[in-house]
Amino acid sequence: MYASSVEQEKFDYYEPAARDFFDLLKPRVMSLVIFTGLVGLLLAPGHIHPVEAFTAILCIAVAAGASGCLNMWYDADIDAVMDRTRNRPIPAGRVAPETALQFGVWLSVASVLLMGLAVNVAAAVLLAITIGFYIFVYTMWLKRRTPQNIVIGGAAGAFPPMIGWVAVTGNVSIESLVLFGIIFMWTPPHFWALSLFACKDYEKVGVPMLPVVSGEAETRKQILIYSLLMVPVTIAPWVMGFAGMIYGVTAVALGGIFLALAARLFRAGDIRTAKQLFFYSILYLFVLFAVLGIEALLRMGGLL
Numbered sequence: 596m597y598a599s600s601v602e603q604e605k606f607d608y609y610e611p612a613a614r615d616f617f618d619l620l621k622p623r624v625m626s627l628v629i630f631t632g633l634v635g636l637l638l639a640p641g642h643i644h645p646v647e648a649f650t651a652i653l654c655i656a657v658a659a660g661a662s663g664c665l666n667m668w669y670d671a672d673i674d675a676v677m678d679r680t681r682n683r684p685i686p687a688g689r690v691a692p693e694t695a696l697q698f699g700v701w702l703s704v705a706s707v708l709l710m711g712l713a714v715n716v717a718a719a720v721l722l723a724i725t726i727g728f729y730i731f732v733y734t735m736w737l738k739r740r741t742p743q744n745i746v747i748g749g750a751a752g753a754f755p756p757m758i759g760w761v762a763v764t765g766n767v768s769i770e771s772l773v774l775f776g777i778i779f780m781w782t783p784p785h786f787w788a789l790s791l792f793a794c795k796d797y798e799k800v801g802v803p804m805l806p807v808v809s810g811e812a813e814t815r816k817q818i819l820i821y822s823l824l825m826v827p828v829t830i831a832p833w834v835m836g837f838a839g840m841i842y843g844v845t846a847v848a849l850g851g852i853f854l855a856l857a858a859r860l861f862r863a864g865d866i867r868t869a870k871q872l873f874f875y876s877i878l879y880l881f882v883l884f885a886v887l888g889i890e891a892l893l894r895m896g897g898l899l
């Protein structure tokens with residue numbers, strides 16, 4: 596596994612710090628995952644005890660972090676080569692791979708068990724499926740095999756609002772599928788925009804990301820197609836009546852900006868627009884879900 600005995604010694608020598616375990620949870624990316632889970636929970640009809648609600652979000656957070664950790668354990672070989680990832684705790688030699696594996700497995704098991712015991716079995720099953728999807732379907736199977744890796748495997752990132760919803764209602768409904776659909780359609784433009792300017796890294800390690808396999812023009816076309824599919828799905832909660840006017844107007848306005856950026860990227864193909872679209876995609880999903888959540892809170896307080 597290690598290139599030399601010197602590298603092996605590094606693992607024996609370094610004592611991981613608390614910060615390294617925190618970094619293994621991919622905290623920045625997972626914060627948005629947790630937030631979308633919370634909004635799913637707030638939107639769901641019915642009542643949930645505040646302690647149960649807190650436990651459900653805690654379980655989503657721990658599971659998201661644990662699966663990020665297992666992803667880093669499995670990908671340590673390629674992470675060590677890519678500039679963007681070479682300083683992660685495992686490739687940098689701060690945490691031994693076996694330690695990360697144990698940490699990820701125990702946290703995954705604990706989050707699913709706690710969800711099943713303290714919230715409900717359906718939410719626990721969905722949580723287990725999400726972890727399994729990210730690790731087995733995306734990380735271990737598709738990521739290194741097909742440029743469609745993130746379309747199929749990326750579905751894992753779309754489950755959290757559905758898990759939040761199911762934590763309250765105990766079953767999957769059409770509304771929770773729409774929330775799933777928003778993130779499912781959002782993921783390809785989010786990631787392919789990044790892959791347009793982080794393409795060299797993936798090429799170096801032989802990960803078949805779309806720009807490496809099919810070229811930049813095809814990637815830009817796919818980004819535009821998914822963006823066009825995504826915007827109507829984001830408007831659906833308003834049309835279906837489980838989100839209000841404020842959300843509807845926000846979804847139309849922010850979706851318009853998303854489409855304008857995707858169209859500019861399609862035409863001009865410059866790195867600057869790719870970067871803008873990537874960063875905008877994160878702000879976009881955050882604001883969209885924030886408005887959904889705020890509206891739900893206002894409705895609960897009888898203010899809407």
Ligand code: HEM
Pocket residue numbers: 623624625627628631733745748749750751752753778782785786789877880
């Ligand atoms: C398979 C699907 C996805 C892929 C391949 C992907 C990939 C990436 C990559 C490579 C980055 C670059 C920065 C980093 O490594 O920290 C990133 C950033 C980010 N992603 Fe994604 N992502 C995916 C899905 C998601 C989902 C579902 C969410 C949340 C709902 C999300 C939220 C974020 C956030 C918040 C950042 C910025 C993190 C920062 O500030 O460093 N991503 N994504």
Ligand SMILES: CC(C)=CCC/C(C)=C/CC/C(C)=C/COP(=O)(O)OP(=O)(O)O
Pocket residue numbers: 621624628655656658659662666670680722725726729738751752753755
């Ligand atoms: C509740 C629960 C279990 C949630 C999991 C949510 C989830 C699957 C999010 C995926 C987001 C993500 C960081 C993908 C990165 O791809 P990558 O791992 O290929 O990126 P890298 O190159 O930065 O490692």
